[in-house]
Every structure is written in C-alpha cells, then in structure tokens.
Amino acid sequence: MQEIVLQTNNLTKKYKDFVALDNATITIHKGDIYGLIGRNGAGKTTLMKTITTLTNKTGGSFSLFGSEEELTESKRRIGCLIESPAFFDNLTAYQNLKYYSIQKGIVDEKQIDKVLKTVDLYKERNKKFKKFSLGMKQRLGIAFAILDNPDFIILDEPINGLDPIGIKEIRDTLKRLNEEEKITILISSHILSELYLIANHFCFIDKGRIIKDVSKEELDLECSKCIVIRTKDVKKATVVLEKELSTTNYKVIDNTEIRLYDYLENSAKVNKTLLSNDIEIMGIYESGISLEDYFDSLIKEGAK
DSSP states (O other), X not given: OOOEEEEEEEEEEEETTEEEEEEEOXXXXXXXXXXXXXXXXXXXXXXXHHHTTSSOOSEEEEEETTBSSOHHHHHTTEEEESSOOOOOTTSBHHHHHHXXXXXXXXXXXXXXXXXXXXXXXXXXXXXXXXXXXXXXXXXXXXXXXXXXXXXXXXXXXXXXXXXXXXXXXXXXXXXXHHHTSOOEEEEEESOHHHHTTTOSEEEEEETTEEEEXXXXXXXHHHHSOEEEEEESOHHHHHHHHHHHSOOOOEEEEETTEEEEOSOTTOHHHHHHHHHHTTOOEEEXXXXXXXXXXXXXXXXXXXXX
C-alpha cells in the first residue's frame, strides 16, 4: 500500500464570520506531485498554512506521515515556501543559505552547496541576491525549503509572475527533486496548464471548498476530444464498436454513456453503424475541452 504523506479530514479555518477553508479533505501519497488549483483567494494558501501550523485550524484534523499527535517530529520532515524567506540583498546566495542553515542547526556546510546544485544555482553561489532574476530568487527559495533534506515540500505559487524561461526552470527543478531526490511535492497555482506539465494529481479548490480531486489520467479523460455516445444499451453498443468499427479505444462512463476516442472526424459513420445494428441512440456528439475551460466549468458548477 502506498504511504500517505498528508491526510486532511474536514479541515476548516474561519476568521470570525469568514470561512477561508471549508471542510477540506485531501490525501497525498508518497511520490506525488500534487497540484492545488484555485483562483486567488480560493483557500490554497490557507490550506498550506494550516497543515504547516503557520495558522491554527478551526475544525477538522490532519496527519503527516500517519502521525496526528506528534506533529513536531513530523514537521522536521517537511520544507515549505509559503511566505518567502527574508533573503538579504547584499549577501550572496551561499551566505543567505549559510545564515538559515545556522538557524536550522545544520552544521554540515556541504549541504549548502548540495542544495544549490540541486536547484541549478551553484555557479551563482557567490552572486549577491539583489542581482538575481525573479526566477533565480524563486529557485533560491526552493533551496531554502530543501535545506534540511525534507521528504515533503509545500510550495505556494512558486511560478507566479515568472516569464516562460523562469517557469521552465522551476518546472525542471521540481521534476528533478521528485524523480532524483524522491521528494513528495504539494504545489499551488492558479495556472492549470502549467501545473499539468509536472503534477500527477490535481485538487481544485474554490471559496475554501474542495470541488474536484482527480489523477492526471482522469483529467486527461475529462478533457480529451472524443465522441460521446448516449444509449440505453451500452453493452451491445460496445460489441458493435469492436466488431463493426474494429476499435477498443473507448471508455464506458456509466450505464448510459460511452466515450469513443476513434473516428473523431467521422462521427456520422459511428452513428450510422450503431443505428444499423438496432442500437437506440439518445444522443451522439463530439466533446473535449481545454484545461482552462475545464477549470472554468468546475468553478461555475461549484458555484451552483
């Protein structure tokens, strides 16, 4: 069974009459890059602050690495970049990390060079922070988050405001951390198309509520272009698809819906073939939406 790194159960945070986090329940497994998607003010940062105890929960519970009671020990296994650390402009990248390594009680100075290499900033180790680009500053923040070898890192909007090159640099860094260092990652953003390129699981949040939780495979199925066939005789229809149209590239969604991923340019042939084999068709149409449209549709659906 895959190890659970983070489990929240009806986690709630209220500020007087305002509910910033509303009964949020999520599960993150070891090895995940878990994308938390939501508009600004949706509750992403509140969720992250609550599980790192930067703010106190109002209700519900959460556990880290299976431990709910001994969070002090569990917190030593996580790193976070939620509120950017106060790096000093006139200190170099190495000196800034040296300052924080002393605060964290890290005595092995080789660890500083190691994390700088991991985030691809080793060549700039002696450059002053004030001369860093925004993308370099974000990568130094990630270096800070992994300074004491965490198993789990939490990153709040690390690509916000970056240009395409900066975004790619962060993306490459996170993939490297996940694949080579085996670090589980929780990362938030309001840009689904960017998180799609690195995450394997997605959680959509709006107005403090979790409105959808899907794997990348499930998201692909939701968004992929296909022919939707609605019929009362799904079983017979699949037999016709395989026998008459020589395709198994379909998915049965429920007892009235099939999604066919072949014949996208010839839905009329699909319709004709099914009808000629006495399949009663309630509806047949092309479907498939962009990631952004999918996100918007979830927000609209959640608002109902």
